[in-house]
Amino acid sequence: MIMLAAVCTPLLAALLVALSGRWPNVRDGFSVLMGLLLWPQVAMLVYMVLAGDTPELSLVKMLPGVDLAFSLEPLGAVFACVATLLWPIATLYSVGYMRGNNEPRQTQFYVCFAIAISATLGIAFSANLLTLFVFYEALTFSTYPLVTHKGDEASRQAGRKYLGILVGTSVCLLLAGILWTHQLAGSGDFTKGGLLPKDLSKAVVGILLALYAFGIGKAALMPFHGWLPAAMVAPTPVSALLHAVAVVKAGVFTVIKVVVYIFGIDLLAGNGGGNWLIYVAGTTTMIASLTALQQDNLKRRLAFSTIGQLAYVVLAVSIFTPAATLGATLHIAGHAFGKITLFFAAGAIYTSAHLTLVSQLDGVGRRMPITLLAFGLGSLSMIGLPPTAGFLSKFYIVMAAAEAEAWFALIALAVSTVLNAAYFLPIVYRAFAKPAPVDARYGEAPWQSVLALSLTAMLTFAMFIQPGPLVDLVRMLIEGL
Template sequence: MALPVAVAIPLLACCGVLLLRHRPIAREAASVACGLALAGMVLALWPVAGQGLRFELWTWLPGLSLEFALEPLGLMFASVAAVLWPVTTIYAAGYLRAAQEPALARFFAFFALTIASAMWIALSANLITLLIGYELMTLATWPLVAHHGDAKARRGSRIYVAVLLATSIGLLLPAIVVTWVLAGSTDFRPGGLLAGQAGTGVLTLLFPLYLFGIGKAALMPVHRWLPAAMVAPAPVSALLHAVAVVKAGVFTVLKVAVYVFGLDTLRDSGAAEPMTWVAAFTLIAAAIVAIRSDDLKRRLAYSTVSQLAYIVLATTLAHEVAVAGGALHMVTHAVGKITLFLCAGAVAVAAGRTRVSELDGLGRAMPWTFAAFLTATVSIIGLPPTGGTWSKWLMLLGSAEAGQVVPMLVLLVGSLLAVAYLMPIAVRAFLRPPAGPPAHGDAPLVMTGPLVLTAIGCVALFFGADVVLAPLAATLELP
């Protein structure tokens, strides 16, 4: 029963928020309490990650059912969403009040609904169950992107939902249907559902259909929804980039590679090789756009596109160590990127600045905020003592062991480009003289506390990466 309860807790929070919509303190306290309960419950599942827990909701036809199952990749994604949900909720309460945002009850209700869809995706036992959760997440986040209600927000939300629905219905759904026809099932299976079920030509056509169909992974050219969604408030940006949406994308890529195709099948057939180059191009091109962007949220958005491409690139190498690095990067990037977006929101509220060129000297006025920003920057780049060190090391090691020299160089160049688009922000904030009127200090504690906590998480992952990867070791047969 633990698996459906993990989906039910955020649904309960959604109902509670609506019932308490006229009592803001009780409403947000209920949301945080549900978040803490979910985090505790999901973390308690780690000791049983390899025991094959399952829960069947409904069987339509043989090979088509709604079913939940617990496995290591899903537990990693569920843990990211569950742990970061209460942290983001606390921050959002402070941010939305400080920014005098409207319709807070609606915001927190859809926020909880998004987490419910993330739990659904993480615990899906097959492609059909996953697709339903995937589409529910798109619909749940649509009102959040359009939260401001002005013309810019409406336009951004239309692009957001159009790209994600077009890719999932036009590409992902047909890929799932083809898989069902070939294998007679949509269940996730160790070793790959399609292993021995299709020839090289079919696999080479089917794999790109999946990867472009998973629009939430933001591969170019289906990435446009991500920068368009930056019209949303900062807590929504954090939700999109760290807690749920893009992580649902790369998680689905990992699940498809490991449990639908199988790493041995991908490696032996070479079916993933064309997508290696698409991911490599996305990684470099998005980083270059980030460097050229003065708007802080836009720079962070393209940073996300580039960092997601790391995970996709590692997955397409079909090497166990590289895939483990990609899975770990799903976690380390989540904690690092949520810190960066929370810092961006704090700067906007406390200092009214949204452009990189306006941040000169601000680190002295907002030391906690920019210390957290610097910590997350180091993690995204992949330097010690932060968790990003290990995820990038494993991806590099896996590419080297696979004999993939060019992808390895792309990964290295990507980290150098990350230095170029993130480190100047901290340099400006701490080392340049102030630009414009001085800020009054850090944002309120309700906003500063969560971003400091997630920055500490970046460092904690440096020392706890082995714990995060332990359940996955048996699945990928890591040495």
């Protein structure tokens, strides 16, 4: 029941926001408040999972033999936890951003935002492939109005690309994969140790894995990554929470979930039909990092960095060992806190200084020190240096890769780490070391935004200092794999 309540809370928020659209203060208050209300609910769920429970709930008998149902396991708990934790913070940030930039249609914005969170939680809780697919598509369609928020030609084209790639891959590949799975296994329930029969041929496993890996377009594996840079036309809070956390993490979360609960790690490790995945993921990491290096637009650079970081997760999963899965899951959280901080900072710079290009950022650090300090911390997390969350998760991935003697994965990780440093550190250097143009007259962004980005920066730090509960949760996931 708590799960249903948790999914419904954002929907209720959407309703309240829609009704109170005329009074911006009340509306924004509702948004943040409902986000805070969600915390205890998800905390309770996580506590239950830590205690060894598996909360289950069947919503509706949708098809004969297939229910729309929830069932929470450790992986879903991690994902739900991350999304929930960041939602009210992102809402707080949005208040500052949307008001600071006088964006139109703010009510519509908050409504869609809340619906997207609800869909994200649905993905995290889903007990079978059908439920997952339902919420996956709901997330795509609810974020479409956010991507096209500006309503001009550029955002319409971006919206077309966004919807075209995400729906195209999910319908043509993912749905086919799901139905094939139903055909092979007789159901689509996520099962510990894997659902598919163990005697599948190498070719079937390889093709099926391809249907999933590429069909989950939200994981932005090349060549289906184009929607993510396109989605950067959205207002920054959207890029921050949805296109650095909720949507893309829903993608890699689904990949992990499918690998662990549908195929089963043993099947993939023993069968060998899925070995190609590591190369695709590794290549994606390196190409994305190289591309990010060439981007002058700050948000686009961040977007390509996200593609690279998502590929880390897939790369880790495709080593097909429990330890690597642990690293992959941790990286969902580790990357989330860092990347949202970076986006928040980029949005704050845009709000107060109206700068969007990296080459314009000379001296920004002196005028917006808090923002840029947070940005620096986020950058360290992306590169994978202490004292940040990124270090922790990357450490686990590298260890797992070394243990499994996955040399290609190690090389890809090393190359992209160097590249990460090459495209993030110059920004920080430029912002602090170079003098600002003489006519620069701006200070920090609105307090809501600054507060939000400080909070996320602290979370990045906190996860490094105190990873205990999170690691415990993830360890439960890999137990018995």
